[in-house]
Amino acid sequence: MKIQEIREIIKLIDQSTLDEFLYESEGTKIKLKKNDKGSVSSTGFALESSVVAEQPIVVEEKQAQVSEAPKENVEKKVEEVAAETSLHKITSPMVGTFYQSSSPEADAYVQVGTKVSSDSIVCIVEAMKLFNEIEAEVNGEVVEILVKDGQLVEYGQPLFLVKEV
Structure with a gap:
């Protein structure tokens, strides 16, 4: 395991x-x-x-209690930026590992500045050996990528900010 x-x-x-x-x-x-x-x-x-x-x-395994304060601060910042600029947040529908492309050799699905439609695939979240394609859900332009390739993501965690058109 x-x-x-x-x-x-x-x-x-x-x-x-x-x-x-x-x-x-x-x-x-x-x-x-x-x-x-x-x-x-x-x-x-x-x-x-x-x-x-x-x-x-x-x-x-001895684990120290990790404070959630840094994560909360990042989420508050994302909320403030999204509210100020009326950006759409694309969030993770599950707990898993974030991947920007279908394979390590392939180009990323999207980058900052990429135009997306509601059915555009923006990333993959892998959970329990299943690779789930995540769609943009809106028409717009990717303004910010909030997570790194290979990073663990939580349910509801913002992955991208998209400026709707």
Whole structure:
């Protein structure tokens, strides 16, 4: 199991009403528990693997509580800019990984200044090995790209600002 998949599982459990989650597959065991505040407990996260060793290898990941203030500040700034200039925000419909093109060798779907129509594909959001094409939803011109290629995005996170025509 890849770290990316584990991170996505952690996010899904954190957003759900589940208090405890246990996953076992091919010698790998993941056990997640939420603390009283509703977020995934850093002490409840452990990976156990017995692929090579006779005894399970236990890796405990200690995570500091990360403040959401920087993310909130960015979102407030995006909201202010969009409100001031009446720009349309194209948001992520799901949690996943943002890609600007269909493959690493291909050109980006859009760049700043690209004219788009409502059915133009602007990016791909990959979630659980499924590549979802995201459409512009409006006719206009891309003014700003708010995320970087390969960045993890949240549900509802603004990806692009488009000046409607």
